[in-house]
Amino acid sequence: AGGGGAGGMIYETGVAVSSKMLSITVGKGGDVQTTEHRQGNNGENSSISNGVTQIACAFGGGGGGGRNDGNWEGKEGGSGGGAGGYEVKEGGKGTENQGHDGADSTSVNGKGGGGGGGAGGDAPESKGGSTVVNLGGPGRECDITGEKVVYAVGGASAPNTDGSNPISTKPGCGSNAYGRTAPESQRKPGCDGIVVIRYAARKNGLAIMFY
Secondary structure (H helix, E strand, C coil): CCCCCCCCCEEEEEECCCCCCCEEECCCCCCCCCCCCCCCCCCCCEEEECCCCEEEEECCCCCCCCCCCCCCCCCCCCCCCCCCCCCCECCCCCCCCCCCCCCCECCCCCCCCCCCCECCECCCCCCCCCCCCCCCCCCEEECCCCCCEEECCCCCCCCCCCCCCCCCCCCCCCCCCCCCCCCHHHCCCCCCCCEEEEECCCCCCEEEEEC
């Protein structure tokens, strides 16, 4: 089953805001997929506005691909979800200037799903067999909090097994798909978004980072 894509990441400095009131929406991670073989759910968008005009919007991560007709492909999002295993299918596309693409599934029967894209790059090519976890794309480093932190890492795939070899996988902001008869420990919800605002008095605008 494909890994969920990271939410789109936006980092801007010198943002001019005339309003003293800002409306901030922190997107919820994609819900756990409870229907067997279906794609994971996309995460919700994170946004900031002045109450009238939207200043920016980071799109939620794309859900990972599943394992039946119409559900193989990863979903589009801030970063795209990885494709499901067992078929040669495409990972979801990421949003320009926010994220990257999820990995394609590159082989037929026995191949695991692809990882989700991250803010710092596409997910690596899918490798290995049905018990292999393929990592998601790298995140992007940002020091807006005063420390260097890597945000928006793509989610890893879940193995296409019968659950006898459970492996802990890391979700992106879109949820992992529900592949084959995977146990609950392998069906991961997406992570929630993050919004950081730094303001220096008498300086040129705000610095904002969110995904």
